[in-house]
Amino acid sequence: TPAPTPTPAPSAEEMAGKQFLEDFTRGMATLLNRYKLASWAYASNLTDHNMQLQLQAAVEMATYQKQQWQQLVQFPWRSFQNRDTRRQFEVIADLGMATLPPERFQQLGRLIGQMQGTYSTAKVCDYHNRTKCNLSLEPELVQLLAHSGDADELRHAWVEWRRASGEKVRGLFEQYVAISNEAAALNNYTDLSGLWLKAYETPNFREELQRLWEQMQPLYQQLHAYVRRHLRMRYGDAEVTQQGPIPAHLLGNMWSQTWEGIYQFSKPFPNAQATDATPKMQEQNYTPLRMFRLAEEFFTSLNLSAMPRVFWERSIIEKPADREIVCHASAWDFGDGQDFRIKQCTRVDMKDLYVVHHEMGHVQYFLQYKDQPLIFRRGANPGFHEAVGDVMALSVSTPKHLRKVGLLGAGDASQSSQTALNHLYHTALQKVAFLPFGYLMDLWRWDVFSGRIAPSEYNCRWWRLREEYQGLEPPVDRTEEDFDPGAKYHIISSVPYIRYFVSSVLQFQIHRALCLEAGEFDPNDANKPLHNCDIHGSVAAGEKLKAMLRLGNSRPWPEALEAVTGSRHMDASGLLDYFRPLKQWLEEENQRNGENVGWVPSTRVCVATREELAILRSRNSTDSAFTRTASTEP
Numbered sequence: 168t169p170a171p172t173p174t175p176a177p178s179a180e181e182m183a184g185k186q187f188l189e190d191f192t193r194g195m196a197t198l199l200n201r202y203k204l205a206s207w208a209y210a211s212n213l214t215d216h217n218m219q220l221q222l223q224a225a226v227e228m229a230t231y232q233k234q235q236w237q238q239l240v241q242f243p244w245r246s247f248q249n250r251d252t253r254r255q256f257e258v259i260a261d262l263g264m265a266t267l268p269p270e271r272f273q274q275l276g277r278l279i280g281q282m283q284g285t286y287s288t289a290k291v292c293d294y295h296n297r298t299k300c301n302l303s304l305e306p307e308l309v310q311l312l313a314h315s316g317d318a319d320e321l322r323h324a325w326v327e328w329r330r331a332s333g334e335k336v337r338g339l340f341e342q343y344v345a346i347s348n349e350a351a352a353l354n355n356y357t358d359l360s361g362l363w364l365k366a367y368e369t370p371n372f373r374e375e376l377q378r379l380w381e382q383m384q385p386l387y388q389q390l391h392a393y394v395r396r397h398l399r400m401r402y403g404d405a406e407v408t409q410q411g412p413i414p415a416h417l418l419g420n421m422w423s424q425t426w427e428g429i430y431q432f433s434k435p436f437p438n439a440q441a442t443d444a445t446p447k448m449q450e451q452n453y454t455p456l457r458m459f460r461l462a463e464e465f466f467t468s469l470n471l472s473a474m475p476r477v478f479w480e481r482s483i484i485e486k487p488a489d490r491e492i493v494c495h496a497s498a499w500d501f502g503d504g505q506d507f508r509i510k511q512c513t514r515v516d517m518k519d520l521y522v523v524h525h526e527m528g529h530v531q532y533f534l535q536y537k538d539q540p541l542i543f544r545r546g547a548n549p550g551f552h553e554a555v556g557d558v559m560a561l562s563v564s565t566p567k568h569l570r571k572v573g574l575l576g577a578g579d580a581s582q583s584s585q586t587a588l589n590h591l592y593h594t595a596l597q598k599v600a601f602l603p604f605g606y607l608m609d610l611w612r613w614d615v616f617s618g619r620i621a622p623s624e625y626n627c628r629w630w631r632l633r634e635e636y637q638g639l640e641p642p643v644d645r646t647e648e649d650f651d652p653g654a655k656y657h658i659i660s661s662v663p664y665i666r667y668f669v670s671s672v673l674q675f676q677i678h679r680a681l682c683l684e685a686g687e688f689d690p691n692d693a694n695k696p697l698h699n700c701d702i703h704g705s706v707a708a709g710e711k712l713k714a715m716l717r718l719g720n721s722r723p724w725p726e727a728l729e730a731v732t733g734s735r736h737m738d739a740s741g742l743l744d745y746f747r748p749l750k751q752w753l754e755e756e757n758q759r760n761g762e763n764v765g766w767v768p769s770t771r772v773c774v775a776t777r778e779e780l781a782i783l784r785s786r787n788s789t790d791s792a793f794t795r796t797a798s799t800e801p
């Protein structure tokens with residue numbers, strides 16, 4: 168065999184390129200750390216002063232990036248020999264918003280800061296006591312949506328939250344879209360969606376996503392039909408029709424994005440053991456700190472990293488009483504390889520135990536790739552970053568594991584198959600219900616950025632997607648004076664969302680691979696079904712996951728996925744394997760009850776103005792479509 172052709176010595180230009188990367192990284196590390204600290208200061212104390220300081224740090228970093236970019240584009244980096252050098256250039260070649268002129272960049276930062284401020288401080292009046300107007304999203308409205316059970320109170324909270332948040336930021340959002348598209352154009356993209364999708368390095372990525380959705384849609388429709396029946400039984404025919412979409416305010420969540428809030432009254436086997444750890448957590452006086460320690464122990468049981476001391480010193484894990492903060496949970500990497508934190512207004516319940524694992528999954532990824540070059544300290548793609556904690560939570564949420572940690576009673580062995588179905592259903596209310604929402608969020612935004620959805624139709628196109636993919640309808644008619652997408656954190660914070668849909672697929676592929684590695688799942692052994700797998704304590708599984716996490720995004724994501732699952736492709740088989748027993752049961756149950764799977768068009772309307780709506784309603788006041796509880800007032 169001929170001697171392998173030696174890689175030619177790197178050219179002088181490539182040597183200079185390598186030097187540029189080292190200099191850029193050194194300068195960037197300082198400014199990034201300063202920017203992160205200023206962002207944390209604002210997010211954990213929402214004052215104008217802190218917003219100004221954050222903005223200033225952002226401008227300093229962007230100015231540096233832009234100035235470095237002038238040099239960067241001089242290098243013929245696409246022809247460099249060294250794979251890592253070439254890839255680092257590729258990753259930073261798009262500087263995103265930093266390519267904007269400073270005053271435009273500042274304006275963009277101010278717009279997002281204002282939208283976040285409005286969202287995080289929005290208050291709503293109590294339905295029963297209209298003088299009490301201090302209800303925040305977290306924890307008051309989140310808890311109300313999950314536990315109220317009163318359709319009128321739910322409708323009130325649903326409508327009033329949107330009036331206090333989304334409606335107020337429509338103008339700011341329109342300006343944000345315009346400036347963001349300018350930045351995309353400066354990076355040679357037609358609009359922001361191109362810049363956002365670059366992180367997935369996948370040709371025809373959108374077709375891939377549509378294919379995955381179509382594979383999973385039948386399972387979603389079965390769940391939707393079953394849930395609609397139980398909501399009809401609980402709230403009556405006036406609220407929930409036999410064949411129509413489900414009204415969005417009844418699903419236990421402000422955005423109807425996950426439905427675990429309706430588990431208690433809709434679980435398949437009411438007499439079998441419930442699979443919710445909340446009662447035992449509260450019985451045992453769990454604290455947020457104990458929840459975080461429990462999650463940390465899961466990671467260290469796999470021989471992954473413990474949280475560093477600074478994490479415990481600087482994280483915020485409870486909502487402070489003395490100031491306004493961004494309560495939306497988040498995990499932070501301060502770019503210095505030492506400072507990592509979580510900010511979470513933790514509540515002692517199973518939902519937040521899941522969130523703790525999710526956030527700590529981000530920190531575990533930060534810790535595993537902290538020795539990579541700064542530019543490679545990211546997820547293999549953003550979906551991977553969202554999947555780490557969820558993979559852990561899939562093990563933690565099994566009845567087997569909850570019993571192991573004392574958060575579920577012994578249970579009656581004769582009911583084990585019913586308990587298993589209750590658990591599968593509970594997990595489906597979080598994971599399967601989420602799929603169409605995780606998909607449509609950026610379907611709407613990509614079309615907004617491209618101009619296919621104009622500002623004059625923002626809200627009605629949103630509801631078209633909500634009906635088409637989720638089979639939902641608003642609890643009251645909507646107009647373009649509303650701006651319901653703006654009532655969702657990621658929309659007003661400019662945080663891409665398709666990462667969560669990608670994570671929903673990847674996490675079951677990764678879970679299945681780790682369960683095989685841990686000997687917890689065997690496709691040929693009915694006693695080792697995938698939904699009962701708990702990888703806790705499996706160092707073998709941990710080592711496999713660690714090998715992937717340590718890569719950061721130094722290698723294309725198919726390689727990272729292959730390191731764990733042996734496959735280079737996203738595919739829905741992991742999720743479909745996991746939920747197969749539930750899908751079977753739902754099909755039989757829906758058949759038994761004569762439930763129609765799918766939905767007929769909604770009778771709710773979405774028109775341009777409230778005035779138009781009033782005219783429409785008065786003219787058709789006899790028309791049945793409008794007699795359905797159209798008003799929000801008692």
Ligand SMILES: CC(=O)N[C@@H](CC(=O)O)C(=O)NC[C@H](CC1(C(=O)N[C@@H](Cc2ccc(O)cc2)C(=O)O)CCCC1)C(=O)O
Binds near residue numbers: 526529
């Ligand atoms: C500095 C910074 O911002 N860091 C990033 C992490 C990083 O990029 O390094 C970060 O912390 N982002 C916050 C975000 C928080 C949560 C979230 O927003 N979740 C989505 C989607 C979803 C919904 C249901 C579900 O079951 C699972 C996910 C939502 O609630 O809509 C809240 C609850 C869980 C995760 C997060 O952790 O992803």
Ligand SMILES: [Zn+2]
Binds near residue numbers: 529552
């Ligand atoms: Zn996350």
